[in-house]
Amino acid sequence: MHAIDDMTTTLNDLKHIIQQKHPTADLSLVELAYEFAEKAHAGQTRFSGVPYIQHSLATAYRLATMDMDFPTIIAGLLHDVPEDTAITQQELEKEFGEEVAELVAGVTKLGKIKYRGIERYAENLRKMFVAMAQDVRVIFIKFADRINNLHTLEFLPPVKQQRIAQESIEIYAPIANRLGMGELRSELEDLAFPFLYPDEYTWVKQAAAGKIEAQKKIVDKMIVEVNDALAENTVASFSSHGRMKHVFSLYKKLLRKDRDLSKIYDLVAIRIIVPEVKDCYHVLGILHGRWRPMPGRIKDYIAQPKPNGYQSLHTTVFTDDGHIVEIQIRTQVMHELAEYGIAAHWYAKEGGMGTQVPREQLGWLEQLMKLQKDAINDQEYLENLKITLFHDRIFVLTPKGDVINLPEGATPIDFAYHIHTELGHHTGSAYINEKIAALDTKLKSGDLVEIKEDKSRKGPNEDWLTIVQTRMAKEKIQDFLSRQRRMRILDLFSRKP
Ligand code: MN
Numbered sequence: 001m002h003a004i005d006d007m008t009t010t011l012n013d014l015k016h017i018i019q020q021k022h023p024t025a026d027l028s029l030v031e032l033a034y035e036f037a038e039k040a041h042a043g044q045t046r047f048s049g050v051p052y053i054q055h056s057l058a059t060a061y062r063l064a065t066m067d068m069d070f071p072t073i074i075a076g077l078l079h080d081v082p083e084d085t086a087i088t089q090q091e092l093e094k095e096f097g098e099e100v101a102e103l104v105a106g107v108t109k110l111g112k113i114k115y116r117g118i119e120r121y122a123e124n125l126r127k128m129f130v131a132m133a134q135d136v137r138v139i140f141i142k143f144a145d146r147i148n149n150l151h152t153l154e155f156l157p158p159v160k161q162q163r164i165a166q167e168s169i170e171i172y173a174p175i176a177n178r179l180g181m182g183e184l185r186s187e188l189e190d191l192a193f194p195f196l197y198p199d200e201y202t203w204v205k206q207a208a209a210g211k212i213e214a215q216k217k218i219v220d221k222m223i224v225e226v227n228d229a230l231a232e233n234t235v236a237s238f239s240s241h242g243r244m245k246h247v248f249s250l251y252k253k254l255l256r257k258d259r260d261l262s263k264i265y266d267l268v269a270i271r272i273i274v275p276e277v278k279d280c281y282h283v284l285g286i287l288h289g290r291w292r293p294m295p296g297r298i299k300d301y302i303a304q305p306k307p308n309g310y311q312s313l314h315t316t317v318f319t320d321d322g323h324i325v326e327i328q329i330r331t332q333v334m335h336e337l338a339e340y341g342i343a344a345h346w347y348a349k350e351g352g353m354g355t356q357v358p359r360e361q362l363g364w365l366e367q368l369m370k371l372q373k374d375a376i377n378d379q380e381y382l383e384n385l386k387i388t389l390f391h392d393r394i395f396v397l398t399p400k401g402d403v404i405n406l407p408e409g410a411t412p413i414d415f416a417y418h419i420h421t422e423l424g425h426h427t428g429s430a431y432i433n434e435k436i437a438a439l440d441t442k443l444k445s446g447d448l449v450e451i452k453e454d455k456s457r458k459g460p461n462e463d464w465l466t467i468v469q470t471r472m473a474k475e476k477i478q479d480f481l482s483r484q485r486r487m488r489i490l491d492l493f494s495r496k497p
Helices: 011-021 028-040 053-065 070-078 089-111 120-135 137-151 159-176 181-195 198-231 249-256 276-291 334-347 363-374 378-391 412-419 421-425 462-466 471-495
Strands: 239-244 268-274 313-318 324-331 392-396 404-407 426-434 436-438 449-453
Touching: 011 028, 011 053, 011 313, 028 070, 028 089, 053 070, 053 249, 053 449, 070 137, 089 137, 089 324, 089 412, 137 181, 137 363, 159 181, 159 392, 181 198, 181 334, 198 249, 198 268, 198 276, 198 324, 249 378, 268 334, 276 324, 324 404, 334 412, 404 412, 412 421, 412 426, 412 449, 421 426, 421 471, 462 471
Parallel strands: 268 324
Antiparallel strands: 239 268, 313 324, 392 404, 426 436, 426 449
């Protein structure tokens, strides 16, 4: 997909890709940032032997392909300057302004995260989410940086290879997934996979190679027939193409299916992209009228999106030759959201995110996606992202390192109910960052929260109703209390005679 790699990216490539999308853009600050970074990194080389600036360029180039805003691209060029050179944060700010300097500072801070095994996992995640809460663009830069580091991983000593590959799969990829950036997530995983599990990687590649070839032929033939069927039924505008399953995702699926390749139907799938939601269902109807669907394999992720916001219709049909092919149907907007997630705002701003942005998304990603719809421009979008989403939401962690998203002002009781109703009802005491804390303490982003259950507790206290912040906790407490009241009354009457 990206023909230009670490070895060959030039300033002109970078300018070219920006100009493709913004023909009239003033690129003088990009040029200045390039010269600045080149001087700052002068004499430094990458493990591969190329000048260090190649890494800065590749990072910025990647951000430009995602159509990120200018401060982000410029910060991409400068992202390793304070870390690796004598230039200070203040000097950067003087030259490039506060916004760029802050972005670079955010990346530098994140750079200090090193994977140190599962016991540090929570800490890593916490830092990531805190950085993201400050400015989500920091994460985009970190992703672009990481992609280039993975592309050049072969030149690193084995110990570093292992660490970077592991971090990518265990920390970066899940975060990309939570942000709805499916393509990026798969790219991180696929680049890291051969380094982290070389034997498994070789096994999957070898096992799947023949079958992929065979399936490609089936899909190519089927695409022609699908196009005919859609044209016959006057579906005016659509595009269809084959899409190959990503290798790490295939590997994970194989582990769930007893390593049996014959149980995997989406090795190569057909993807149909249409203008509007109603077209998706129309196309599904045509396909099912023409080919027999496989029972139990029709999934409506439009009506019920995946937790990360993913939307599409999936079905699996039997071809005329009796082969099995999976077909995915989505709108262009859904397609861009699936590939780029929240970054799609920049990517798709001319495509009109319009009214098709999914309404029924779960949790905080619903809010993330909604912001895209409402924003008038990038600046406003970013402000909204920071204020609406992150400034009134906090991220706290369970002892296992799971990230729990709560409204600001939430207490340990809200947290307990969020984990499990029974845990909420039997909340005994709370530990925040390993120190005992009152149950009405207001939690902060990054807190590690542990609830100790009190088995002898019969249920929630009435005054908890004045402490909790989330509707979920409030309803569950009220529910419990009114049930208890009914029981008491029943009890009363049953004893009366
Ligand atoms: Mn870097």
